[in-house]
Amino acid sequence: MEKRSEELFDLARKYIPGGVNSPVRACLAVDSVPLFIVRGSGSRITTADGVEYIDFVQSWGPLILGHAHPGVLRAIVEAAERGSSFGAPCEAEVRLAEVVCAALPAMEMIRMVSSGTEATMSALRLARAFTGRNRLVKFDGGYHGHGDAFLARAGSGVATLSLPGTPGVPPSVVEDTLIAPYNDTPAVEELFRRQGEEIAAIFVEPAAGNMGLVLPEPGFLEALRAICDRYGALLVFDEVITGFRVSYNCAQGYYGVKPDLTTLGKIIGAGMPVGAYGGRREIMARIAPEGSVYQAGTLSGNPVAMAAGLAALEALRVSDYAALAARVEEFCREMEKIFAAKGVEARINRLASMFTIFFTGRKVLDFASAQSADAALYTNLYKHMRGCGVYLAPSCFEAAMVSFAHKEEDFSRALEALRSWEPRK
Ligand code: HOZ
Numbered sequence: 001m002e003k004r005s006e007e008l009f010d011l012a013r014k015y016i017p018g019g020v021n022s023p024v025r026a027c028l029a030v031d032s033v034p035l036f037i038v039r040g041s042g043s044r045i046t047t048a049d050g051v052e053y054i055d056f057v058q059s060w061g062p063l064i065l066g067h068a069h070p071g072v073l074r075a076i077v078e079a080a081e082r083g084s085s086f087g088a089p090c091e092a093e094v095r096l097a098e099v100v101c102a103a104l105p106a107m108e109m110i111r112m113v114s115s116g117t118e119a120t121m122s123a124l125r126l127a128r129a130f131t132g133r134n135r136l137v138k139f140d141g142g143y144h145g146h147g148d149a150f151l152a153r154a155g156s157g158v159a160t161l162s163l164p165g166t167p168g169v170p171p172s173v174v175e176d177t178l179i180a181p182y183n184d185t186p187a188v189e190e191l192f193r194r195q196g197e198e199i200a201a202i203f204v205e206p207a208a209g210n211m212g213l214v215l216p217e218p219g220f221l222e223a224l225r226a227i228c229d230r231y232g233a234l235l236v237f238d239e240v241i242t243g244f245r246v247s248y249n250c251a252q253g254y255y256g257v258k259p260d261l262t263t264l265g266k267i268i269g270a271g272m273p274v275g276a277y278g279g280r281r282e283i284m285a286r287i288a289p290e291g292s293v294y295q296a297g298t299l300s301g302n303p304v305a306m307a308a309g310l311a312a313l314e315a316l317r318v319s320d321y322a323a324l325a326a327r328v329e330e331f332c333r334e335m336e337k338i339f340a341a342k343g344v345e346a347r348i349n350r351l352a353s354m355f356t357i358f359f360t361g362r363k364v365l366d367f368a369s370a371q372s373a374d375a376a377l378y379t380n381l382y383k384h385m386r387g388c389g390v391y392l393a394p395s396c397f398e399a400a401m402v403s404f405a406h407k408e409e410d411f412s413r414a415l416e417a418l419r420s421w422e423p424r425k
Helices: 003-015 070-081 091-103 116-131 156-160 185-198 220-231 250-255 303-317 321-341 367-371 375-387 408-419
Strands: 037-041 044-047 052-055 109-113 135-139 177-180 199-204 234-238 261-264 275-279 347-351 354-358
Touching (some): 052 408, 091 109, 091 275, 109 116, 116 275, 135 185, 185 199, 220 234, 321 354, 375 408
Parallel strands (some): 199 234, 234 261
Antiparallel strands (some): 037 044, 044 052, 109 275, 261 275, 347 354
């Protein structure tokens, strides 16, 4: 059933470190080989062995409309036929900028880049230049891409592989990175009491998606806003995952808290490599060539990627986010009943079309409580579900993604698979 994937993985390991171009997908944490995908359609993916799976990863978030959405596909083909890259301005990048800024009142100007990592790295440079300060606050288990300054107590692959940080990042680069536990306002206040005059920005995922899904406690984001205002630091929302997923107005619209800067990625490229950062005009105007903060990219504002993003946002503007959230809520409740019937302690954190199953009896509100979850039991579940044709994230520190393309049959088949799970067998 996985023979061809195994063969391709053997070949890949000869040429690509670990056989993959991004660590988590190697499936090491769940003691499995990666599935090589040849096709995706709606909620389903098909592997190189010709096996179809119900996909709850959806390329880690970009595909909220499902795989190969017809409107997105059409836009990509039409744009590609006109040329794949110009390294010069095109109308689509202006239109996408206009549409994103219209959805986010806190975003007056935006700069397109090619990945979420690039967006957060650039936002940090800008925050430092604007405030004239060097330090930043991030949260334990928060992941903001693989920019050097963020690789301290990071989530996602760093957490999955239990890496303390990473060689290659000089201590001097992370010594300006201050860490607080997620949802711990007093800890953030303490950092600012001691070094507030030196802190350029707080970087936070308004709902953390890289230590598994962890939601902000009521008042947490508002407190961060107030602290930044008090000390003249910038509040940066990393909405690479939550942007256009939590709602059409992103997590900032959902929670009603305005950041100074926002980073985006994933959904605004609909599966093409796109990132962006934006915010208040007076801050963004510091970027070259309007200002002096340098940041550039040949593929920034790429016409094919911009066309894909525009088509996706056009469809999302009229999509029923509330209905999808309600369906995911019902699905999570059903899963909770099944776990309870099996005597398995589980917490399912969910928000809109994302969820994470934590095998723990504790409420999961930060990285420490996320780490209390039984990773071996998650591996056991992952393997069973995969055997039943249900594709979950290959790490308990990631969020499952549901799309508008998921159908009743997908949910019922996933629940059926879960019912047949015999924990630890
Ligand atoms: N780090 C991303 C997930 N949060 C991407 C993982 C991958 O594509 O392998």
